[in-house]
Amino acid sequence: MRSPLIRSFSQLDSLDPDRPVVTLFSGGLDSSYLLLRLRRMGIREVHAVSVDIGEDESSTYKRQVAEALGATIHILDRRAEFADRYVAPAIAAQAVYLGIHPVSSTLSRPLIAHSAVELARVLGAQAVLHTANRSQNTLRRLNGALALLGYEGRFGSPYDLDPVTRDDKLVELRAAGIDLLAGRIVSGDSNLWCREFESGILDDPELHEVPEEMYTWSRPIALPGDTDTLTVTFEHGLPVALDGDPLPLTGLIDRLNRRVGAYGLGRYSGLEHLDHGEKVLEIREMPAAWLLLSSYRHIESACLDAELIREKRHLEQVWTREALEGRWFGELRLATQVFVDACAARTTGSVTWRLRTGGADTRSITAGSPLYLRDREAWEERAISTESAPFARAAEAVLATV
Template structure:
């Protein structure tokens, strides 16, 4: 066989169907992404039936709803070795913090979420796969999920050496068939789930099932966790958020890790029914699907950041940044988090963030929030307009000297 003929018959590194799994060597390790849900559990069952001797199910903890013990129970029942990886701090520091500075909202409709988690999940799986010498990294996204191109894009940009992809891409299996197969194998799970969910410390998201039709949808109130209103009628909550060099660092003057700050804000802001989003997001070929989110901390932190940023940066700089923010979002959204363009825009965002420091005081109330103070470390705002006007007029009337120019700038707070 010639080299050209061998290349034509060699299996593709991109896995798109269950039939391609027949190319796997039963004696070499395989890594699968494992959420504990129906799709990932069914994949473990199929791999076990194929006789693979070493299947590693990796679950990356970024603050999701499903518990570790539950995942361990399901994975072990299906013959897989479970790896529970705590990546909450890394998720907040490397992915959420840059998204806050980039004001990462999809077309201004909702803050991005799984866009941020998929690169870290893919990176964690590749680290494990390389340490094990695994022949493949598999996931379970299907073609009606944006996760498909985000995970595949991240795995490609990470230069993973083995096969990767989702067998559900070209080979979907009905929900009833998956449930029946798992029950027959002694694993009965998730029979009552009415939507597809995705969660992390930054967002709880719902789609599919009863939410398939954008023209007629309703989320049962009990599905919301953070944003279910619990504040008494007429109640208020006063809080302050501090940002240093583009990063939220303190709540009410108390410094804390970003993970803790987000957790506290999800509950305090959500108690007033704030932070719910609904909107359409496009698939790979332009079709739109409905997604519902609750993100109370994101709701407040993104607004806090923009207030401080506008107090610290020149207006023209902010205008240009708003344009680049959507490039940042597009590149991350399309699975190019590790791509050159997203990284180049991140350098611009980081440069702006280095000058973004201050505090915003908020008054939370049912249905909304109002600012009570916006304080910047190096402000461009005026605190006394009349005094500024008098100084500006006096400076224009006086003979020009180099010392008159700084006199027109507002004094530091």
């Protein structure tokens, strides 16, 4: 039986030109070049899918490029679904890669794959193509999701075994009347949860610097000495309000990215492993994630027994590993989610923060059913009294018999 996995451009020759093909489309160089190649092959019906989860690239720009390359564009608004069904579970699972940075594309890839498969099945498409290459973790995450979703057609990235140089892609696109991205100095990935940069000027971990103008949320604009006090409220593990104002998670994240980022908070840098163990540098800005993950842990610590939290910390890394390796729809990730959800059901409360340039401090941690003490001396007196009571009663009984 022929493998369903597509790994090179030469394998595209086996596609039927009269049957639809679905491609994931970001509007970037790789996905635009793939559309060009499919057009040259004579594929009559190419559907470019752009899943809107709050990325930087505008829908208008994507539409112009896709249509210029003869593809039908599908822009699917999945921002609310991304926040509620992917980011929210990651907050409860404290999904941080080896203690270095919160995960991001790990959360978006399964949603993108699921959206593409839904459309492909409606269209009766013969293939779902994407453009991840071997130095991108997106390759195993998309392929893993597409496989676990049981997509019936062929799928994969022709760049896996058949890379094309950046210059060659630019030259061929220009010749086709598409002139784009020539000045981009890094590869970027963005959504409402994270803005991430890699490659280009960031290739070398031993010598790298991100130009300040590339940051959007975490560029400090607060003046020296400025502070900001805010309160985040969680109900059953879900962030639901900011300063007492109920908000959908999309709106809450958007506000926090800007308020927390104004103090230069929420930047991450770190190495992440590829399929065979090699590691690449990635830079992120995630101000809302920085504060929400910290807030969750504070409330969780106020509500849950210490031994339960210790066990959860282990399972958090199992959850993160399974999602990271492209097994979001796999049994083990789903099983650990049940444990995480059980803990989240008891995690209700709020945290008040005082933001300052370069840092933040808690001012209040309040839980619905707290385990914390508010008056240690009174507790000690009660505890001693309770512990001493049986001995006092025993002594009274002995004296009564004398």
